[in-house]
Amino acid sequence: MNVHGAKTGFGKGPDAPIFSNKAQDDGDQFLYSRHTHSQFRENALTIHPYHFSIGAAGVANKDLRDWISEIEAAGELHKISGAEPKEDIGGIVDIVQRKMGNPALMFDDIPGFPKGHRVLSNLVTSTPRINLALDLPADASEMDLIQWWRSYMTDAPSIPPKQVNGGALLENVMEGGDVDLTSIPTPIWHEHDGGHFIGTACMVVMKDPDSDWINYGTYRMQVHEPDVASVMMSPGKHGRLIMEKYHARGEPCPVAAVFGMHPALFMLAGLEIPYGKSEYEAAGGIFDEAIEIINMPKTGLPVPANAEIALEGYIHPDDEVVEGPLGEWTGYYAGGQRPEPAIRVETMMHRNNPVLMGAVPAVPPNDNTYYLGHYRCGAVWSQLEAAGVPEIKGVWAHEAGGSRFWLTVAIKQLYGGHAKQAGLVASQCLAGAYCNRWTVVVDEDIDPTNINDVIWSMCTRCDPREDVDVISGGWSSHLDPMCFDDETDRRNARVVVDACIPYRRRDTFPIVARNSPELDDRIRKKWAEVLPNSFVKGG
Numbered sequence: 328m329n330v331h332g333a334k335t336g337f338g339k340g341p342d343a344p345i346f347s348n349k350a351q352d353d354g355d356q357f358l359y360s361r362h363t364h365s366q367f368r369e370n371a372l373t374i375h376p377y378h379f380s381i382g383a384a385g386v387a388n389k390d391l392r393d394w395i396s397e398i399e400a401a402g403e404l405h406k407i408s409g410a411e412p413k414e415d416i417g418g419i420v421d422i423v424q425r426k427m428g429n430p431a432l433m434f435d436d437i438p439g440f441p442k443g444h445r446v447l448s449n450l451v452t453s454t455p456r457i458n459l460a461l462d463l464p465a466d467a468s469e470m471d472l473i474q475w476w477r478s479y480m481t482d483a484p485s486i487p488p489k490q491v492n493g494g495a496l497l498e499n500v501m502e503g504g505d506v507d508l509t510s511i512p513t514p515i516w517h518e519h520d521g522g523h524f525i526g527t528a529c530m531v532v533m534k535d536p537d538s539d540w541i542n543y544g545t546y547r548m549q550v551h552e553p554d555v556a557s558v559m560m561s562p563g564k565h566g567r568l569i570m571e572k573y574h575a576r577g578e579p580c581p582v583a584a585v586f587g588m589h590p591a592l593f594m595l596a597g598l599e600i601p602y603g604k605s606e607y608e609a610a611g612g613i614f615d616e617a618i619e620i621i622n623m624p625k626t627g628l629p630v631p632a633n634a635e636i637a638l639e640g641y642i643h644p645d646d647e648v649v650e651g652p653l654g655e656w657t658g659y660y661a662g663g664q665r666p667e668p669a670i671r672v673e674t675m676m677h678r679n680n681p682v683l684m685g686a687v688p689a690v691p692p693n694d695n696t697y698y699l700g701h702y703r704c705g706a707v708w709s710q711l712e713a714a715g716v717p718e719i720k721g722v723w724a725h726e727a728g729g730s731r732f733w734l735t736v737a738i739k740q741l742y743g744g745h746a747k748q749a750g751l752v753a754s755q756c757l758a759g760a761y762c763n764r765w766t767v768v769v770d771e772d773i774d775p776t777n778i779n780d781v782i783w784s785m786c787t788r789c790d791p792r793e794d795v796d797v798i799s800g801g802w803s804s805h806l807d808p809m810c811f812d813d814e815t816d817r818r819n820a821r822v823v824v825d826a827c828i829p830y831r832r833r834d835t836f837p838i839v840a841r842n843s844p845e846l847d848d849r850i851r852k853k854w855a856e857v858l859p860n861s862f863v864k865g866g
């Protein structure tokens with residue numbers, strides 16, 4: 328098998344939309360060719376049309392170090408010297424990560440490792456850091472981000488990656504017996520973890536044996552020996568489907584993995600980019616330019632030329648090692664220890680002074696799930712509209728539910744049954760169905776991101792006799808501790824709550840004892856000089 332010939336132009340060219348099979352399959356790019364890249368960026372922020380710059384074509388992509396400089400300038404980075412990797416680093420990350428908005432953490436001077444071999448964690452747990460990763464203004468709001476993802480899903484062009492002759496990643500190349508994964512400081516992230524997980528914020532790259540499709544996804548990777556790692560890909564994940572194709576033919580599956588890259592590349596690795604579509608092309612749509620890649624020497628698999636750390640190797644049929652456990656995004660060690668595919672590593676490379684990125688799963692909110700929440704809200708919102716549910720005013724995948732277990736949908740009620748329809752569809756549409764447990768529908772006067780108001784609405788506008796539906800047999804995961812049949816079918820039960828004012832009582836329901844928005848405005852303007860800043864901003 329030869330993947331050296333893998334072309335870098337494996338897509339169908341710029342402007343083919345990533346999230347629409349139809350337009351790409353038909354070669355019908357009319358809808359999308361109307362949008363230039365810069366129009367996409369303007370459309371992306373429909374709430375506050377900020378102006379922001381677009382990367383010039385032909386210029387090397389921004390890399391992780393550019394983002395680190397940006398977040399440091401924005402006061403979003405905290406540096407820590409001397410923390411050791413067996414307990415300190417993971418312990419610190421767990422505490423700092425408990426509150427969204429805390430700074431990213433850069434660990435240096437790690438005992439037992441050369442100065443400059445760093446670990447960066449608590450990555451995308453603040454809205455400004457996510458904004459900067461996506462080239463949005465740092466102060467864009469969470470609703471701006473949700474709208475940005477909605478625009479991205481409909482308008483973003485796909486741009487094939489571009490092969491370049493070299494890159495900083497080649498500064499240190501180790502092959503064969505020189506490969507040593509343990510030379511990278513890899514923390515034990517949580518006390519009960521079964522080992523050192525080098526891959527948490529990683530890209531695992533594979534090529535479909537039947538086509539030019541290059542897929543990458545985030546699948547956790549544990550280090551077992553200097554040249555052996557494992558990868559845990561859940562059933563149905565694209566990497567696993569690709570691996571199974573090679574193994575069905577009795578062939579080893581070539582694989583590459585990247586452990587430090589611009590966070591936009593990482594964020595896409597954790598998103599459900601459709602089967603057959605390349606995350607590299609989707610990332611080109613975010614950067615507005617081709618991702619510059621080099622092909623790994625043995626497998627030919629493409630990795631970003633400016634990545635921090637990368638490896639390549641092979642997963643042989645029936646070659647497994649006992650993997651785990653790892654504290655997971657649901658907040659539990661529900662997955663336990665299982666045999667998972669082993670990667671026999673043949674090449675490893677890293678930049679001088681490499682930075683290992685760690686997105687640590689933990690009791691939510693956490694780095695694994697927080698950024699996915701904005702994407703999920705945008706996706707659920709669009710899918711509700713696509714299903715014909717009118718007047719969606721907001722969607723929030725609450726961070727405490729790992730951005731999956733809890734969904735709040737705000738609507739302007741138009742008819743009896745509208746709220747129930749919105750809730751049932753949200754809890755079952757593609758973006759909402761996996762691992763959902765609670766879906767709550769509220770009226771448009773409730774801010775879905777404000778959990779106090781959502782609970783107030785549940786307490787005062789919901790009659791449990793008819794407004795609560797329990798649905799059994801939903802799509803789940805063995806990582807959900809309340810999943811039933813976790814070895815085979817992986818199902819759960821979920822609740823849909825209609826917390827809207829009963830439609831038939833909409834004209835007679837008691838008036839809310841709170842300022843009208845108009846009175847709020849008048850008071851804020853009049854008293855702005857006298858009262859604290861948070862009062863003026865609505866805090």
Ligand SMILES: Cc1cc2nc3c(=O)[nH]c(=O)nc-3n(C[C@H](O)[C@H](O)[C@H](O)COP(=O)(O)O)c2cc1C
Nearest residue numbers: 544545546547559560561564565597598599686695
């Ligand atoms: C930080 C992070 C860690 C993840 N870890 C895993 C994992 O260990 N195994 C897995 O199957 N999916 C994991 N996921 C989810 C997948 O990355 C996600 O479903 C993605 O869409 C997979 O890529 P694919 O669609 O190309 O299969 C993780 C996601 C994130 C953001």
